[in-house]
Amino acid sequence: MSAAPLSEIGGGAGWLPEASSFAPRVDRVFDGLLAASAGMALFLTVLTLVILVRYRRGSAGSRKAVRIATWKIETAWIVATTAVFLFFFVQGTSVYLEMRRIPAGIEAINVVGRQWMWDVRYPGGRREFNRLHVRLNTPVRLLLSSEDVIHSFFVPAFRLKQDLVPGKVVEAWFDPTRAGTYMLYCAQYCGTAHAEMTGTVVVLAPDQFAAWEGGRDGGAESGSPGLAGAARGSAIFQKYGCAQCHGDAAGSRAPRLAGVYRGPVRLADGRFVLADDQFLHDAILRAPKCAVAGYAMTMPTYDGVIPEGDVLDLISYIKALPPAPASQVP
Ligand SMILES: [Cu+2]
Known part of the structure; x- marks a missing residue:
């Protein structure tokens, strides 16, 4: 070709x-x-x-x-x-x-x-x-x-x-x-x-x-x-240890990610934002600026750590997660 x-x-x-x-x-x-x-x-x-x-x-x-x-x-x-x-x-x-x-x-x-x-x-x-x-x-x-x-x-x-x-x-x-x-x-x-x-x-x-x-x-x-795009994102999710806080077994240390895409999120400062691609991108790279209400901000900044392409793969992974039961949505 x-x-x-x-x-x-x-x-x-x-x-x-x-x-x-x-x-x-x-x-x-x-x-x-x-x-x-x-x-x-x-x-x-x-x-x-x-x-x-x-x-x-x-x-x-x-x-x-x-x-x-x-x-x-x-x-x-x-x-x-x-x-x-x-x-x-x-x-x-x-x-x-x-x-x-x-x-x-x-x-x-x-x-x-x-x-x-x-x-x-x-x-x-x-x-x-x-x-x-x-x-x-x-x-x-x-x-x-x-x-x-x-x-x-x-x-x-x-x-x-x-x-x-x-x-x-x-x-x-x-x-x-x-x-x-x-x-x-x-x-x-x-x-x-x-x-x-x-x-x-x-x-x-x-x-x-x-x-x-x-x-x-x-x-x-x-x-x-x-690997399919979402599967590649899943591998990156594991690689950076995201599941330790965002996984099902992590209790309620961090927001669940299933079904979060394009839904409303209440931030720690009281604002409601739409969890679109830009929000997920920012929440991954500069978490402290996207602190979600009800959770202690323990996530470090990954700006300059996770390559841009991997961030987009992570977003693909989050989009592909099956919606969580209503009780688990942050
Ligand atoms: Cu150029």
């Missing part, structure tokens, strides 16, 4: 390569803005040239003071330009909101950016560097974070660009609409080898994707199917 040629050129109805459901919609806004700007530039250029020629020194053009009601022209101009740009605003906002409306019920692929590579971990257990395999016409959900500095996950053919800020867990999604191999870039200057922080996104037809998932594509460097 490594020899697959890039599919950047051609394809799609537009004049730029289009390989996701966002691409035509983003392009419509872009093309409209480009046409409006070009039309305006052309209008002003022609107007300037006409005036230059007509009123050149010695020409017969009238120099009398203009006496017309300019308020009509001004009002028409303000109304017309406001309407045009409000139209673009509505179009752009609607595409942006669609990009931010992450489809529910899809297991996320965890992606960590670090100087200078992309670490991709699939829910099925595979792990790849600088390559992302996805199934054609199937929405893909990404959970992204950075290990060190600000990176930006950028796939031009999908019109997808998401910044990764250290300490933040962000989501992104796309629906690939054309099979092929597309360039993945880091779009944020992130140090010496920033320009080499590139990769590819491979969009496969369903049968090819199934073969890849099963490890039958012959691509050894695709990474062998390993």
